[in-house]
Amino acid sequence: MQEPQSVQKVILEIVAELSTSRPQQIKDTDRLREDLGLDSVSSMEMLSMLAERLDLDVSLEEAMQVNTVGEVIALSERRLGKA
Amino acid sequence: MPADGAFDGEGEVVQALLRMVDGLLSEVRPLRNDQHSNLPAPLLSAVAQAGLFGITIPERYGGSGLTLGAAAACVRAIAEVDRSLATTLGLHLGLGTRGLVLFGAPTLADRYLPDLAEGRRIAAFAATEPEAGSDLGALRTRAERWGDGWCLDGQKIYVTNGGWAGLLTVAAVETTGSPPALFVLEPSSPGVLIGREERKLGLRASSTVPISLEGVLVDSAARLAAPVGALPILEQVLSAGRTLLGAGCCGAAATALRLARAHADQRRQFGRPLIGLEVVGREIALFEALAAAADALLAVTCVFAEEPPALARRSAALKVYSSEVAWAIADGAIQIHGGLGVMEDTGLPLLLRDLRVARIFEGANDVLLTRLGAAALTSPVEEAAPYALLRGAVDELKSAHGARAFLRHGALHRLGRLWVIAEAGAALERAVQEARGSATAGHVQIFQAWARGQVLRTQEELVAMEVVEGVLGTKVGRGVPS
Ligand SMILES: Cc1cc2nc3c(=O)[nH]c(=O)nc-3n(C[C@H](O)[C@H](O)[C@H](O)COP(=O)(O)OP(=O)(O)OC[C@H]3O[C@@H](n4cnc5c(N)ncnc54)[C@H](O)[C@@H]3O)c2cc1C
Numbered sequence: 001m002q003e004p005q006s007v008q009k010v011i012l013e014i015v016a017e018l019s020t021s022r023p024q025q026i027k028d029t030d031r032l033r034e035d036l037g038l039d040s041v042s043s044m045e046m047l048s049m050l051a052e053r054l055d056l057d058v059s060l061e062e063a064m065q066v067n068t069v070g071e072v073i074a075l076s077e078r079r080l081g082k083a
Numbered sequence: 084m085p086a087d088g089a090f091d092g093e094g095e096v097v098q099a100l101l102r103m104v105d106g107l108l109s110e111v112r113p114l115r116n117d118q119h120s121n122l123p124a125p126l127l128s129a130v131a132q133a134g135l136f137g138i139t140i141p142e143r144y145g146g147s148g149l150t151l152g153a154a155a156a157c158v159r160a161i162a163e164v165d166r167s168l169a170t171t172l173g174l175h176l177g178l179g180t181r182g183l184v185l186f187g188a189p190t191l192a193d194r195y196l197p198d199l200a201e202g203r204r205i206a207a208f209a210a211t212e213p214e215a216g217s218d219l220g221a222l223r224t225r226a227e228r229w230g231d232g233w234c235l236d237g238q239k240i241y242v243t244n245g246g247w248a249g250l251l252t253v254a255a256v257e258t259t260g261s262p263p264a265l266f267v268l269e270p271s272s273p274g275v276l277i278g279r280e281e282r283k284l285g286l287r288a289s290s291t292v293p294i295s296l297e298g299v300l301v302d303s304a305a306r307l308a309a310p311v312g313a314l315p316i317l318e319q320v321l322s323a324g325r326t327l328l329g330a331g332c333c334g335a336a337a338t339a340l341r342l343a344r345a346h347a348d349q350r351r352q353f354g355r356p357l358i359g360l361e362v363v364g365r366e367i368a369l370f371e372a373l374a375a376a377a378d379a380l381l382a383v384t385c386v387f388a389e390e391p392p393a394l395a396r397r398s399a400a401l402k403v404y405s406s407e408v409a410w411a412i413a414d415g416a417i418q419i420h421g422g423l424g425v426m427e428d429t430g431l432p433l434l435l436r437d438l439r440v441a442r443i444f445e446g447a448n449d450v451l452l453t454r455l456g457a458a459a460l461t462s463p464v465e466e467a468a469p470y471a472l473l474r475g476a477v478d479e480l481k482s483a484h485g486a487r488a489f490l491r492h493g494a495l496h497r498l499g500r501l502w503v504i505a506e507a508g509a510a511l512e513r514a515v516q517e518a519r520g521s522a523t524a525g526h527v528q529i530f531q532a533w534a535r536g537q538v539l540r541t542q543e544e545l546v547a548m549e550v551v552e553g554v555l556g557t558k559v560g561r562g563v564p565s
Contacts, residue, residue, distance in 0.1 A: 037262065041457045041489075048489035060460060063486040 007054065007076050014049050015069060018042050028070035036069075050076060097153050103133050104160045113165040116288035117433055120280070122168055127247075130172060131202025139176050140184060144196035151323060152385030155330035159381070162334030166437035167288035169334065171205070173327035174243045178445075179206025181323040182252050182265050186316060188304040191267055195250055204249025207270075208324070209239035209294055210263070210317070217450045219254070219317065222263050224296065226255040232302040235266060235274075239294045241444070245270075246280055246290035252307070253296065254317060263317050265307040274299035285436030314391040321445065322391065325398035326384050328445050332405035333381050335438055336374045336412045342431060343367060343416035346423075363419060370412045372529035375522040376507040377405045379514035383506075396458065399451045400506040403499075406441035406448060413438050455502045456495030460488055469508030469531075472538045473501045493548045497541045504534050 012023040019026075019036040030036055032043040047063040050056065050072065056079040066072050107129055116122055130136065138154045140146025147153075154176045162169035180199050183192060183206075198204040215221040224237025235255055242251075248270050254263040270277060278293035309316040344367055347358040357363045384401045387393040413435045417424035424431050442448045460481065464474045476498055480488045488494070511530055514522040 040461045041454070044461055044486065045457070045489045048487045051485065051487050052490055058486040060481045060486050060488065064461065 007080065008073055010053055011050060011069070011072055011076060014046055014053070015072075018046050018049075026069055028068065028073065030069045031067055032069070032072075033067075047072065054080065056080065093149055093153050096147075096149065097156050100135075100138070100149075100153065100157055101160055104135070104157055107133055108161065108164045111165045111168065113167070113288075114427065114430065114433060116165060116167055120282070120287045122171060122288050126168070127171075127202070127205075130168070134200075135172055136175055136202035136205070137200030140180060140196050140200040144192065144200050146196070146200035150385065151326055151388035152382075155327055155381060155385050158327050159330040159334040159337075162331035163338045165288070166331060166335055166434075167286050169331045170286050170289045171244055173331055174208065174324070175199070175206045177324035177327040178208035178320055179244065179248075179250070179252065182208075182307045182316060182320045183250075183267055185319065186265075186307040186309055187267065191304045195267070199250060205244050205247055206250045206252070207242050207244035207248035208252045208320070209242045209245070210254040211241050212238055213240055217447055219263060222254060222256050224253065224255040226257050226264060226266060226306070229300055232300060233266060233306060235268070235296045235299040235301065237296050239296070241281070242292050242294050243444075244290050245277060245292035245294055248290075251275070251294070252320075262315060265316055265320070266301055266305050267307065268299060268301050268305060270294075272299050272301070283440070285433070285439055287436075314395060318395055319391050322394045322398040323388075324445050325402040326381075326388070326394070328441060329377075329381055329384065329398065329401035329405040332402075332409040332438070332441050333374070333377045335434060335441075336377055336405065336409035339409065339413040339416040339431070339434055340367075340370050340374050342429065343370065343412070343419045346416075346420050350421075357419065366415055366419070368525075368529055369533060370415055372511075372526040372533065373408045374412060375514070375520070375526040376511040376530050377401075377408050378520055379510035379522055380404055380507045382514065382519065383510040396455070396462075397506065399446065399455055400503045402441075402445060403448045403451050403455075404503045404507045406438070410435075410438050410442060449496060452496045452499030452503070453492050454499065456498035456500075457489060459498050459502050460495075465505075465509070467509045467512070469505040469512065469534070472534075473498070473505045476501055476541075493552075494545060497544055497548075501538065501541060504537055508534055 012026050015026055015036060016023045019038055021036055032038045038046060044063055047058060047066065051058045054076060056076060058075065058079060062075065066075055111126065134147060135157060137146030138149050138157060139151065142148040158169050158173040161172060183195060195204065199206055210219060212223060214223060224235065224239065226233045226235050235253060237255060239253065251268050251270055253266050253268060255266055256263055274297045276295045276297065281291040283291060307316055309319065347363050347367055348356055350357045353360065358367065380401050384394065384397040387397050413431065417431050417435060420429060420431060423429060427433065459473060459477050464470050464477060480494055480498065484491060508530055511522055512527055514520050515524055515527055
């Protein structure tokens with residue numbers, strides 16, 4: 001099981017891979033679409049990569065409700081039983 | 084194209100334009116242009132004199148201020164005769180000038196649009212680079228701040244119209260990984276080097292060159308910008324380009340169909356005309372239905388010309404569907420002609436060669452299909468009957484993989500194909516209901532039967548994909564192409 005610290009790191013790396021921001025510039029309050037410039041397909045793709053790397057079960061409906069980086073982290077931690 | 088379809092309020096103007104195009108086309112010699120790998124200067128002058136380079140340029144700049152639908156009607160008509168000329172004009176009206184018309188600063192528009200409208204300058208568009216084709220996120224051409232303006236450096240390849248262009252729109256990035264911006268510049272600017280004409284399989288009479296930019300200075304107005312929150316500028320420009328490319332494919336499909344039909348009516352074997360043989364008769368009936376759906380999809384796409392997100396989706400579907408259908412019909416027309424089909428004088432080999440690249444440029448079909456498949460997972464799928472199969476496949480993929488479905492690029496690609504078929508089917512049904520164009524209820528029935536076959540094939544492909552994955556190890560992709 002991943003430590004929260006590393007979960008956050010993985011998330012920031014994936015977000016940075018798909019958007020044009022560097023991990024250290026990304027804040028929890030950043031909105032995926034408006035602030036990080038991910039369109040609906042790439043923001044969903046980000047969640048799928050996360051599910052793959054952290055081996056999470058996330059439904060598409062749940063994923064579509066996520067708006068900010070903080071919500072991505074919270075969802076992942078819930079699925080990993082951390083929160 | 085169903086000239087009564089896409090451009091309400093412009094019907095008469097478009098009819099007049101098409102009559103003019105008809106007159107002009109009687110002078111065009113596509114086989115000779117192909118052999119000489121060039122469009123004669125008098126032909127380009129005649130196109131300019133007819134005002135065709137200015138169809139979509141606002142009237143205040145000397146153009147006709149017509150819609151994308153009007154441009155599509157002209158490009159379609161020209162492609163029936165000469166795809167190289169259609170590509171030259173379509174590129175100018177779409178990728179070449181759309182960005183400047185929509186987002187050019189007034190000084191830039193004043194400087195260039197009058198010349199572009201009159202065809203004194205022909206427009207080209209340069210995005211592709213040696214290391215960035217389908218993946219435009221990998222563009223390396225840099226735009227760096229230089230005083231008040233910008234300095235551009237990079238290599239562009241496969242630039243249509245590049246050899247005779249009077250204006251270039253160039254995609255460049257300001258910092259590594261930033262979304263591409265578009266810059267307008269003159270090919271005669273210091274630092275712009277136009278390379279040698281490429282020798283191609285088809286569209287040989289159109290110009291395709293590499294262009295290098297070495298320290299090219301442009302002023303600040305040269306950068307085109309879409310308003311904040313709007314669909315990215317590159318996407319908007321590509322949507323117009325794909326619509327006109329689709330129009331060209333519809334024209335090419337119409338010619339292939341006409342030639343196939345005429346030959347099948349006239350050629351006799353086994354004591355009857357070929358059309359009387361079941362296999363040939365069925366094939367031609369299918370081609371007629373597929374071509375009618377392509378025209379219907381073109382008309383629907385043009386209706387969304389002023390709605391960027393809807394146009395992006397429809398134009399991608401149109402580009403894929405029309406290029407595939409045109410290819411299939413051109414290939415089928417050759418088959419129906421037998422040995423005669425490979426003789427250059429029929430015009431069929433040229434048609435086929437010209438059409439091959441349509442499945443590659445302005446977004447390779449595989450890339451667009453994967454993208455459409457991904458969009459199908461996030462967008463509400465429409466209620467109309469042709470979308471039922473797409474809805475079923477989307478639900479299956481979602482329940483099998485949840486959010487991870489986005490990493491199954493093979494499945495997304497097939498989903499994209501279902502979407503394209505559904506869009507074409509819905510457009511065809513709508514055309515029949517609204518009694519537009521030449522679509523008939525018979526076309527709808529034949530299309531539906533064909534679509535069912537395609538769906539079964541897609542389902543089998545998905546099963547086969549699982550087997551292949553079993554052999555290769557599960558492959559998940561990343562980076563759904565944008
Ligand atoms: C005659 C001609 C005229 C052109 N005119 C212009 C122009 O005016 N301006 C301009 O900017 N560009 C132009 N192009 C470039 C054209 O748009 C590119 O060739 C096209 O986008 C594909 O890029 P590529 O050739 O680098 O192929 P690659 O990106 O190397 O792709 C090769 C193949 O790989 C497959 N593929 C790649 N990525 C994916 C994916 N994610 N999913 C599934 N399959 C994939 C596809 O089958 C694709 O055909 C022109 C090209 C030609 C041949």
